Amino acid sequence: MNTSAYVAGHGWLYRFDPRAKILLMVLLCVFFFLPITLTGLALTVLLVVVVGWRNTGGKNIARVFLSIAPMLLFMLLFSPFNVRSGQSLWSVRSLTIITVEGALQALRLACRFIGITYVCTLLFATTVMGEIMLALRFWRLPYKAALVVTLSFTYIPFIAESFSQISESHRLRESAREERKNYAQRLKDLLPTLTSVLVVALRSIPNLAMSLEMRGLGRSERRTNYRSLDSYTHLFTDFVISIIIVTVLWVLCKA
Amino acid sequence: MQENKNALKIAVTAVLTAVVVVFTMIVRIPTAKGYLNLCDVAICFIAFTFGPASAFIAAGLGTALADLISGYAQWAPISFAVHGLEGLLIALIVRNKAGVEASLLKKILAGIVCMATVTLGYFALSSLFISTAAVAAAEIPGNLVQSAVGFILGLGVSTAVKRAYPPVRFLAW
Numbered sequence: 001m002n003t004s005a006y007v008a009g010h011g012w013l014y015r016f017d018p019r020a021k022i023l024l025m026v027l028l029c030v031f032f033f034l035p036i037t038l039t040g041l042a043l044t045v046l047l048v049v050v051v052g053w054r055n056t057g058g059k060n061i062a063r064v065f066l067s068i069a070p071m072l073l074f075m076l077l078f079s080p081f082n083v084r085s086g087q088s089l090w091s092v093r094s095l096t097i098i099t100v101e102g103a104l105q106a107l108r109l110a111c112r113f114i115g116i117t118y119v120c121t122l123l124f125a126t127t128v129m130g131e132i133m134l135a136l137r138f139w140r141l142p143y144k145a146a147l148v149v150t151l152s153f154t155y156i157p158f159i160a161e162s163f164s165q166i167s168e169s170h171r172l173r174e175s176a177r178e179e180r181k182n183y184a185q186r187l188k189d190l191l192p193t194l195t196s197v198l199v200v201a202l203r204s205i206p207n208l209a210m211s212l213e214m215r216g217l218g219r220s221e222r223r224t225n226y227r228s229l230d231s232y233t234h235l236f237t238d239f240v241i242s243i244i245i246v247t248v249l250w251v252l253c254k255a
Numbered sequence: 256m257q258e259n260k261n262a263l264k265i266a267v268t269a270v271l272t273a274v275v276v277v278f279t280m281i282v283r284i285p286t287a288k289g290y291l292n293l294c295d296v297a298i299c300f301i302a303f304t305f306g307p308a309s310a311f312i313a314a315g316l317g318t319a320l321a322d323l324i325s326g327y328a329q330w331a332p333i334s335f336a337v338h339g340l341e342g343l344l345i346a347l348i349v350r351n352k353a354g355v356e357a358s359l360l361k362k363i364l365a366g367i368v369c370m371a372t373v374t375l376g377y378f379a380l381s382s383l384f385i386s387t388a389a390v391a392a393a394e395i396p397g398n399l400v401q402s403a404v405g406f407i408l409g410l411g412v413s414t415a416v417k418r419a420y421p422p423v424r425f426l427a428w
Contacts, residue, residue, distance in 0.1 A: 151269035
């Protein structure tokens with residue numbers, strides 16, 4: 001099971017400070033909800049997609065698009081019918097099916113959705129999870145919350161592996177009857193597997209708690225600490241660039 | 256003593272969060288707006304077995320992390336709010352004195368609250384921030400089925416785990 005959305009690369013987004021990247025992501029997400037022209041919104045989204053393509057490659061961009069394609073289809077098919085007022089675009093006799101405003105609103109929603117998706121995805125595709133955690137610590141994420149997330153990431157592969165092994169062993173016993181089972185029976189058969197996985201996971205808790213104590217959790221003199229993001233030396237510049245990007249976009253695109 | 260308790264709380268929350276992530280990511284049925292999964296099984300198990308605080312943090316954080324890892328980052332804040340609230344409400348409804356099983360009425364109420372929270376939560380938040388009410392409504396049947404199946408399986412798993420691993424009651428906080 002893959003526990004990271006990181007895509008290895010060398011583009012400028014990879015060299016951008018993760019702390020500034022988080023700020024830029026939040027500002028861009030807010031920007032997509034501001035009153036801006038549809039053309040401006042579409043061009044901004046295109047710009048984000050091009051930056052993503054240049055940094056993470058066409059394969060990653062296509063994969064993200066495929067994952068949101070069904071939702072986009074739904075949006076473009078059903079959203080136009082919500083707006084009943086305005087100039088008729090398609091009507092059958094006296095009944096207006098789609099208005100121009102409805103079609104434009106559907107396009108705006110689709111652009112916004114694509115924009116938010118790519119902005120969020122690019123942060124996680126160009127930054128390793130450890131650095132995102134350090135950046136979140138910079139933005140005042142509490143120490144214990146960061147520790148919980150970090151520990152979870154170390155336990156996910158272990159629990160996922162246990163799940164595969166346990167479900168595999170259960171399947172070996174029941175392979176002959178598998179094809180004739182209905183959904184309810186299959187769900188019922190999941191119970192022993194899920195129970196075994198949970199017991200395996202729960203048994204690891206006392207050991208983990210003991211390890212945390214041994215490492216000095218809660219003591220005034222900690223034995224371990226988070227490393228810093230000192231390798232990124234242009235924090236202030238990256239902050240300024242992030243704010244300038246969003247401000248320029250706002251000035252160019254505001255309605 | 257307080258240090259021991261803090262370490263245990265962090266360990267419990269971290270492992271339960273990882274459990275929610277694994278349950279969310281391992282069985283996935285693609286739908287129009289993402290995917291259906293077993294996250295509600297893990298959330299209901301946590302709510303029935305551990306306290307409201309563990310259920311809120313592990314459910315919210317676990318589903319949000321699963322969204323981030325799977326490339327559905329835009330859903331992470333919504334999943335955190337909806338599933339966090341789901342875990343919290345179920346745990347508050349079925350909470351009882353130690354060793355006392357929740358009544359059937361409480362379980363039925365918890366099941367209704369579970370389905371209502373997931374369905375209405377996703378409908379309201381996604382129609383507000385991501386799409387429109389018409390598009391968000393298309394996902395209601397899927398969410399209803401997922402939460403109902405999750406609740407029933409979660410209840411069964413909770414009973415089975417308490418029998419198979421009795422020390423679990425010492426881990427609740």
